[in-house]
Amino acid sequence: xxxxxxxxxxxxxxxxxxxxxxxxxxxxxxxxxxxxxxxxxxxxxxxxxxxxxxxxxxxxxxxxxxxxxxxxxxxxxxxxxxxxxxxxxxxxxxxxxxxxxxxxxxxxxxxxxxxxxxxxxxxxxxxxxxxxxxxxxxxxxxxxxxxxxxxxxxxxxxxxxxxxxxxxxxxxxxxxxxxxxxxxxxxxxxxxxxxxxxxxxxxxxxxxxxxxxxxxxxxxxxxxxxxxxxxxxxxxxxxxxxxxxxxxxxxxxxxxxxxxxxxxxxxxxxxxxxxxxxxxxxxxxxxxxxxxxxxxxxxxxxxxxxxxxxxxxxxxxxxxxxxxxxxxxxxxxxxxxxxxxxxxxxxxxxxxxxxxxxxxxxxxxxxxxxxxxxxxxxxxxxxxxxxxxxxxxxxxxxxxxxxxxxxxxxxxxxxxxxxxxxxxxxxxxxxxxxxxxxxxxxxxxxxxxxxxxxxxxxxxxxxxxxxxxxxxxxxxxxxxxxxxxxxxxxxxxxxxxxxxxxxxxxxxxx
Numbered sequence: 001x002x003x004x005x006x007x008x009x010x011x012x013x014x015x016x017x018x019x020x021x022x023x024x025x026x027x028x029x030x031x032x033x034x035x036x037x038x039x040x041x042x043x044x045x046x047x048x049x050x051x052x053x054x055x056x057x058x059x060x061x062x063x064x065x066x067x068x069x070x071x072x073x074x075x076x077x078x079x080x081x082x083x084x085x086x087x088x089x090x091x092x093x094x095x096x097x098x099x100x101x102x103x104x105x106x107x108x109x110x111x112x113x114x115x116x117x118x119x120x121x122x123x124x125x126x127x128x129x130x131x132x133x134x135x136x137x138x139x140x141x142x143x144x145x146x147x148x149x150x151x152x153x154x155x156x157x158x159x160x161x162x163x164x165x166x167x168x169x170x171x172x173x174x175x176x177x178x179x180x181x182x183x184x185x186x187x188x189x190x191x192x193x194x195x196x197x198x199x200x201x202x203x204x205x206x207x208x209x210x211x212x213x214x215x216x217x218x219x220x221x222x223x224x225x226x227x228x229x230x231x232x233x234x235x236x237x238x239x240x241x242x243x244x245x246x247x248x249x250x251x252x253x254x255x256x257x258x259x260x261x262x263x264x265x266x267x268x269x270x271x272x273x274x275x276x277x278x279x280x281x282x283x284x285x286x287x288x289x290x291x292x293x294x295x296x297x298x299x300x301x302x303x304x305x306x307x308x309x310x311x312x313x314x315x316x317x318x319x320x321x322x323x324x325x326x327x328x329x330x331x332x333x334x335x336x337x338x339x340x341x342x343x344x345x346x347x348x349x350x351x352x353x354x355x356x357x358x359x360x361x362x363x364x365x366x367x368x369x370x371x372x373x374x375x376x377x378x379x380x381x382x383x384x385x386x387x388x389x390x391x392x393x394x395x396x397x398x399x400x401x402x403x404x405x406x407x408x409x410x411x412x413x414x415x416x417x418x419x420x421x422x423x424x425x426x427x428x429x430x431x432x433x434x435x436x437x438x439x440x441x442x443x444x445x446x447x448x449x450x451x452x453x454x455x456x457x458x459x460x461x462x463x464x465x466x467x468x469x470x471x472x473x474x475x476x477x478x479x480x481x482x483x484x485x486x487x488x489x490x491x492x493x494x495x496x497x498x499x500x501x502x503x504x505x506x507x508x509x510x
Contacts, residue, residue: 004156005183007083010217015044018197018223025244026073027230031117032135035073040223043077050081051149053142057112057130061086061152064108064162068092068101068123069116070230071203074134076216077143078114079207083160083179085149090162090174091208094119095410096470100172102126104164108174108366156180161211162366165307166404166411174366175307177211185310185360186217188341192315193278193301195248197223202240202249204229209409210311213250213280213303224248234262242270252281252409253288253441260291272297280304280311281409282441283335283397290331304337304395306383308375310360313346314338314395337387337395346395347380354387354395355380405434407442412473414444414494417465421446421475424464426454431484432475433494435501446475447484447497456480 014023023040038046059065065082067089069075082089090108092101094116105113105126113128120133132138156179164172189195201224205212219226227244229237232251237259240246256279263269276299277292283302292300299318305311316338322330340346344358361381364372375382384404387397405412414432421430429449437443450456458478465474485496 004154004179006154006156006179007080007160007182007217008151008154009183010186010221011040011044011047011080011084014040014220014223019044021223022225023220023223024073024076025225025227027071027228030070030072030230032072032074033139038073040220043073043080043220046077046143047080047084048149048151049143049145050078051085051087051151052145052147054082054085054087054112055150056145056147059087059111059130062088062158064088064090064110065112065114066090066092066105066108066110066128067114067208068094068119069114069134070094071207071212071228072116072134072230073228074114074139074143075207076226076228079161079211079216083182084154085151086154086158088159088162090164091211092164093206093208093410093470095472097468098122098126099468100470104172104174107171108162108164154179156183157363159363163208163210163307166413166416171416172413173368173371176363176366177310178363181310181360181362182211182214182217184343185214185312186221188343188360189214189312190218190222192312192317192341193218193248193276195219195222195224199224199247200227200245201225202227202229202237202244202246204232204237204249204251204255205409210305210307213278213311215250232258234258234260238262238266238270241275245274246271247275248278249275250278250280253279253284254408254439255279256284256288256292257439260288260295263296269296275299276301278303282406283337284441286328286331286335289334290327293327293330300331300334302334302336302338304397305360308362308381309356309358309383310362312341312360313344313356313358314340316394335396336390337397339392339394346389348387348389352386352388352398354383354385354397356383357381405432405442405444407434407437407444407472408440410472412444417444417446417469417473417475420465420468421448421461423468424456424461426450426456427461428452428454429484431494431497433498433501435477435498436505437476443476444474445501446478448478448480449482449484450480 019041022037023043025037026035112130159176160179161177163175278301280303302316305313417432428451431447434442435445485493
């Protein structure tokens with residue numbers, strides 16, 4: 001017997017087995033009316049209502065619904081409502097500039113756009129057929145329908161979400177993740193991370209990031225209460241851990257740094273001995289990993305993956321063999337990206353690039369067969385990351401082959417930033433690189449050569465970027481130079497430009 005693996009399975013089980021249990025605790029401090037705490041039964045009802053609302057709008061199976069919003073209970077209901085009814089959800093980074101969001105909406109062909117109230121004015125000009133501002137006014141039409149939706153059988157190989165990611169081009173690419181991709185990522189994630197119905201999870205990672213790493217699915221299947229956090233701060237995060245008894249959360253290294261700072265001077269750290277934190281986005285310093293154990297008393301888990309892999313490829317957790325090691329030695333072991341999870345094959349090619357083969361690898365890039373064929377070659381996905389495999393099969397990421405900078409867990413295309421700076425009247429040549437940053441892991445730095453006779457300032461060039469790009473993409477520093485290192489054929493040698501900033505470090509990412 002072969003039964004399709006679809007996202008619907010997770011919500012069905014949550015409703016059947018844990019229907020009366022609190023499923024989602026909404027963010028209390030948001031511009032829309034908070035839903036408060038709702039059960040998994042109620043979440044399922046609201047998801048079906050959303051599917052019925054799409055029926056009423058004439059949105060067919062396979063059509064796209066875009067959402068631009070920070071974390072919220074409505075976000076999770078829309079995610080399920082779209083996917084269980086065979087539509088495709090298009091999560092969009094709410095930090096992007098209006099013109100970037102317009103591109104994604106148009107490129108994806110989304111007919112419906114869901115907006116957070118704080119973004120209504122900024123995104124008023126985004127062209128779309130149906131626009132809804134999430135909140136009390138739209139709840140009646142979207143989440144309070146009584147008509148049963150048309151839930152037909154879904155092909156597991158059909159696309160469930162279309163997740164746009166920054167990469168080697170100025171324009172983001174739409175990553176097609178199928179129901180099969182998401183199902184296997186969620187179940188594998190839950191197994192390796194030890195998700196159980198005794199957990200309580202805090203959504204720190206923006207859900208637009210690869211569907212919150214697939215956690216809304218893995219958690220629902222096991223009846224785990226999901227606590228929503230809209231805005232991240234170390235102090236607020238610790239407060240939520242204490243209030244809700246959070247045992248499990250995820251975040252980028254910058255989140256870990258914020259928690260460590262906020263915990264300084266506390267008589268008792270919430271979650272000590274009970275909470276585990278999943279960290280991804282960039283490999284954190286070993287000292288940071290050690291401090292999670294010694295100062296917070298939390299379990300540190302590192303994972304590696306990409307949007308194109310749903311995202312989980314490798315995971316690194318404490319093993320019994322590490323129990324007798326010192327905290328510093330354990331941290332060194334946990335500093336690796338991890339061992340391939342069940343079902344994933346990982347190898348490093350002759351050029352030092354990490355390749356992956358797994359059921360979680362995307363179906364391809366939306367309407368971009370050239371990019372798809374470049375990324376998936378002979379059955380192996382090219383991650384664009386440089387790394388190595390040790391004798392135990394553990395992966396370490398040492399460099400980034402793609403022109404991508406990861407700052408605070410966000411991908412930044414250096415080419416996109418270079419294009420923006422090159423449009424400034426004074427700029428003759430530019431190279432954008434990632435440099436180490438204690439808080440963000442990496443930060444964006446631009447090296448600029450001015451046109452003959454031109455004058456400008458770092459402040460002016462940064463302001464130019466902030467006027468055209470999402471602020472997290474903008475350089476935090478700009479250095480004006482007489483020339484930039486190039487090959488004999490004129491190609492920028494970014495490894496030489498980056499090298500002075502990474503002296504004394506064993507890897508060229510942070």
